[in-house]
Amino acid sequence: MEIKDLLEDVKAYRNTMVARNFPHQEITNLIMKWDQKLLEDTPAYKQHKEIEEKEEQLERFKKREQEERENLERVSKEAKEDELKEMAKQWPEYTLEELKKEQALTDYTEKFKEDDAS
Numbered sequence: 674m675e676i677k678d679l680l681e682d683v684k685a686y687r688n689t690m691v692a693r694n695f696p697h698q699e700i701t702n703l704i705m706k707w708d709q710k711l712l713e714d715t716p717a718y719k720q721h722k723e724i725e726e727k728e729e730q731l732e733r734f735k736k737r738e739q740e741e742r743e744n745l746e747r748v749s750k751e752a753k754e755d756e757l758k759e760m761a762k763q764w765p766e767y768t769l770e771e772l773k774k775e776q777a778l779t780d781y782t783e784k785f786k787e788d789d790a791s
């Protein structure tokens with residue numbers, strides 16, 4: 674392979690420079706760059722990178738789903754609060770707290786019915 678031959682030549686050149694006590698960092702950087710390119714060209718590396726990208730995408734989707742769920746819960750809670758305030762206007766004999774308790778009981782009953790039907 675051509676790149677491997679190139680790397681062998683460059684490494685030999687670097688070793689000569691080191692033996693003569695010449696600065697060798699630039700040639701070492703070049704070798705590392707091409708070693709990395711060889712590694713990135715392997716099927717195993719490509720598969721690994723593909724898996725990493727899919728895992729990152731899955732994490733982004735999970736985070737987005739959680740944010741949307743939290744927003745939906747917040748909006749639902751605000752809607753229930755607004756609904757309870759409207760009910761409190763219609764039935765002034767009940768306090769907002771009494772209506773909240775009644776709503777919580779109704780919600781619990783509905784959830785119980787849904788769980789029972791499953």
